[in-house]
Every structure is written in C-alpha cells, then in structure tokens.
Amino acid sequence: MTNPIHVDIVSDVVCPWCAIGYHQLASAARDTGIDIEVHWHPFELNPGMAEDGENLRAHLAAKYGTTPEGSIEARARLTEMGAALGFTFNYADDMRMYNTFRAHQMIDWAEDQGRGHEAKMALFAAFFTDRRDVSDIGVLAEVAGEIGLDQSAASSMLDSGERAEVVREKERFWTDRGVQGVPAVIFERQHLVTGAQGAATYASILEQLKAAKAA
Structure with a gap:
C-alpha cells in the first residue's frame, strides 16, 4: 500500500x-x-454473559426491550443490508448470543502473526453466517486453522488463558477513552x-x- x-x-x-x-x-x-x-x-457487548450464552431473541428482549416482531423486522433489515454488501446474515429463531472474550483473545493472537484481520472476518462469518459457538475453544481453534494458523497452538493458547489480561487491558484502553x-x-x-x-x-x-x- x-x-x-x-x-x-x-x-x-x-x-x-x-x-x-x-x-x-x-x-x-x-x-x-x-x-x-x-x-x-x-x-465486549456482553462481558458478563454466561458460558453457554443466551437465546438471541430472549437476550435482545431482556437487554433492549425488543419485541418478537421487532426482532424479526431487525433481522430482515440486517439480512438485506448484508446481502447488498456481500455478507450473509443467516439468522434463526434458535440462534444464540455468546460471550466473546475468548474470540477476542484469538484475534489478538492472530494479529501477532499478521492474521488479525482474517481472524475477525472469519469470526463474523462463523457467528452470523454459520451460527457457530464463538465462545467455544474447539470452534475458535478450528477457525484459526481455517485461516492458515496452527489449530493446536490456538487451542493451547485459549486453554491456557495466556492472552486474557492483555485483552482486558486493550478493552479498558478504549472504554477509558469513552x-x-x-x-x-x-x-x-x-x-x-x-x-x-x-x-x-x-x-x-x-x-x-x-x-x-x-x-
């Protein structure tokens, strides 16, 4: 460039x-x-979310007061906008919202190897298009492998939590700045x-x- x-x-x-x-x-x-x-x-939109996540519609209703009709309308709008931009939103009524702290650790790890952007794009698709559990170490390691990184090393890194505090510090950096x-x-x-x-x-x-x- x-x-x-x-x-x-x-x-x-x-x-x-x-x-x-x-x-x-x-x-x-x-x-x-x-x-x-x-x-x-x-x-993290939901830093306190439980390990197994929440049903997306129930989550939106509890957090934002979104009605079932409003949820359907919002999902349809996002799906249409995404399609126009070449991105696939594949929403379903049983879709779940997940804790993303480990996902951010994976992106941070990938960034050190020059693959942070690829990791981010792959995780957007993993969650919104493929409806995969982006809090699960196995899933995250698979995504790492799919973008050419070492799947076993990704799994070990996530399992150890070695990136946890670094990512927390980076989160605080931005929230502290408003x-x-x-x-x-x-x-x-x-x-x-x-x-x-x-x-x-x-x-x-x-x-x-x-x-x-x-x-």
Missing part, C-alpha cells in the same frame, strides 16, 4: 452493525480507490466516527483524509 489511511475499529464479533459498518467502509475504499489499513480492537458502543471507527488515530455510517459517508471521509494527506 502507498500511504494508506490508518483505521482503528473497536468492535465485537457478535455485533451485526460492526459487520455492516466494516463492509460499508471496505466498499467505500474500493469505490474511491483509497487504500485503508485496518486494525481491530476488542469490545468508547461505550460499537462499531467505533477511528481514522488516522484522531477522527472518531461511531455506528455504521454508510458507504457514502465513509467515502466522503476517506476523500477528505486523502486530500489532507496530500496538502
């Missing part, structure tokens, strides 16, 4: 708007021809944009930053 735009994205792998927002940004980068360098950072919701997208380490803003908005931001770099 030639002087790409540096983009930090604070997100969770079970956050649908994080998946949408990234794909909108990627679309904007392609459409404008502007290179971006993406770095992912951990955020990040309370995701996606939180930081361009060039100084311009914070929250939420999935749409490809057109991201394209405008990239164009402005490119012009500023050239000035």
